[in-house]
Amino acid sequence: MEQKPPRKLLDQVSDAIRTKHYSYRTEQTYKDWIKRFILFHHKRHPKDMGAPEIQAFITHLAVEKNVSASTQNQALSAILFLYRHVLQMEMDVPADIIRAEKSKTLPTVLTHAEALAVISQMSGVTQLMAKILYGSGLRLMECLRLRVKDIDFGNRQIIVRDGKGEDDRVTILPDSLIPHLQGQIQTVQRIHQTDLGDGFGEVYLPYALARKYPNASRELIWQYLFPASGLSKDPQTGKIMRHHLDPSLLQKAIRTAAQKAGIQKPVSPHTFRHSFATHLLQAGYDIRTVQELLGHKDVKTTMIYTHVLQRGGFAVKSPLDD
Template sequence: MSSNSQIENHESTGPKKKLLDQVRDVLRVKHYSYRTEQSYVQWIRRYILFHDKRHPSEMGAREIEAFLNDLAVKQHVAASTQNQALNALLFLYREVLHLPVEERINALRAKKSERLPVVLTKEEVEAVLNQLSGRNLLIAQLLYGSGLRVLECLRLRVKDVDFGQRQIVVHEGKGDKDRVTLLPARLIPALQLQLKEVKVRHEADLAAGFGRVELPPLCFCAQVPWGGYGMGLAVRFPGFQYIGGSADGH
């Protein structure tokens, strides 16, 4: 049995879920992002492996400090990385295991880097954009002109872009927050062209038996013939790989 599978099963016998599944459940109930979920689970797994697969309920502040010290001294992680590991372990003990943990963990702190951010000039940005074309150029222009993060841009749906108000609605951004940002007027023609291309792709997918989205059985949209087919749900920058779903058997 692999180390990962042993850790997943690192739970006392009985009806309770595996430890890492419990962590995932609590994170989702509290609406943490998927990326945070992946990060926390990974740090908890590493913590358990570091202590020879002892169950976290058998450990406490001393073991947390030893793990964090190793990250700082031997693995030379950044301060932000060490803080992320600490946050994951505090979440495990307080929110999942419901065990008290000392407020102050006396671990050696990783050295915090003090570097100024690199800010490109307008000329440098223009030089970068001049090396791009097509869809990649449009994505980069949105990142720069609308202040979108990479994942926010790639997850945009047709319904999120309001050409009339010249604005973009970002759903579930950083901190699981929605926000509205501007849509530069000069990008509207390129976005409208991208929309036409997405529509052609969407119609071709439907004709080939793809292009549906899975909806809960009790959802109103799932009760009507056009449920799951709307262009409003289409991704503005779709991928090139088909992923099957169970709603229609494809």
Template sequence: MASASPSPGAPPKKLLDQVRDAIRLRHYSYKTEESYLGWIRRYILFHGKRHPRELGAAEVTVFLSDLATRGQVAASTQNQALAAILFLYRHVLELDLPWLDDVVRAKRPQRLPTVLTQEEVRRVLALVDGVPGLMLKLQYGTGMRLMECLRLRIKDLTFARREIVIRDGKGGKDRVTMLPQSLEAALQQQLVRVQALHAQDRAAGVAGVWLPDALARKYPNAGTQLAWFWLFPSGRLALDPRSGVVRRHHVFEQVPQRALKQAAVTAGVLRPVSSHCLRHSFATHLLENGYDIRTVQELLGHSDVSTTMIYTHVLNRGGRGVRSPMDH
């Protein structure tokens, strides 16, 4: 789908503005928008500010290969740059690039995830109070990703069935996970605080929370309803970078991340700890407790069980479940 043509007599849009329009037309996330614009800008500067129409597969190959050889970027970073450039050529310039066989690919390292022991998790989480502590406990207790936790809405919790619906997860998929019984009381208290904040926003005439474009068009008033309000709203209002509307967003991702890192240091955990480490620990501890790998796969939202299989290596079970002769 080509981007909309400018009206007659209007000056042509700058290239990056055309890219931005094409991204928003396809409802990509704001993070993806910023990432793609950054890579496209970097690609243009790399080739001396020449217009991408003057460049082709050879120049793309040189740029991507330079990222791997001189820049020594990770394979995921190189793939992100490639996705941004392909988006530019396909959806903005409407040009097809031949398959890039000569690109020097960054090596994808085979690393095992960092997993905390159950005792380490208890020590770390005991040191984080308030909303950040509840968020981290919910991540470990359900296996959800950080952004999945941040984007939870009140309507996504069902206490009667003790389940949480995770909407629009990785790959645009929904899934259901458990609502930990031990967190019910804390979540109910959070709901009371959120209801008060929602009532305050409504009384002050604050714009409703952000909704995906299709939903915002279909249900124009849904953003002001309590059901769509964030479970973990920010304590202050902020400007929506796309619409320019001042509204309440969810808690910034740095809030639980900083709290977790500080708690890990205080607890004496010597390995690097991130919020995704809690997801890895969730999966590993379920397997340790005897749950089958298909159940864990479903709870994590993995499309392929081979992705989940990495946790069996962390456990040192399965084909690698060998006991050292020193232990006999």
């Protein structure tokens, strides 16, 4: 019996990442960092390298490439994942390979009027998504990955499945969005019926659900709430499916809308999430409640918004204003 050749290293990385249920984006990012790590060391196999080579690569990123702290940490996480979960080598990272600390900058927050001004400059599906970000506090990818079944009209809530950290959570569904979301689901239904009629209609299902429920991928409730305009090949299965909208569509729409509204602040999709949290705290809601709605594991993460609430100079009144 002919023996199969061993799987390539990056294919083994993919296997390990999928076993741990990481997202496809994380898979591609980790593989890219691992490839860059190997190329930096002139294509040496990682099993023949160790902590000194990891340190040299991270130092190169920090000093020569001048990458951000979060980028350094992402690269280090990818390399350590390779050693621990693919090569089965527990890497003793020395104390001098320390994870870079993120700069403690306060988030950009829009006033209520500014948020509405930006949204008013938008239209169609991107406007609806921006309203969800501001009205429900979702992250960009959480919004894009919403499925029809995640909108619970009866209980006035949105269920965020498998959010950051692979946890589900519940957040508020603004009453004003109900008719718009009902209309969006009708649009999804029309698109889905057309796809089914054309011999398609499948959607990506997470983890082993596709095997457990073989017909679920064709059901309306599993379709993305914000489907892409066209069909595409799923990179993991090779099947022709309809994915969700590309994140760049909303990112560009928000930037353009902020410019039209004359907002002199850097505005991104995440700005609406920051504004959601800050405005809830301004309205007197308990910080633990806001923590749960945002899906933060540690209340310390939510605490940053209390700093935004303070007026400049720790809420001290300037003597000039006396």
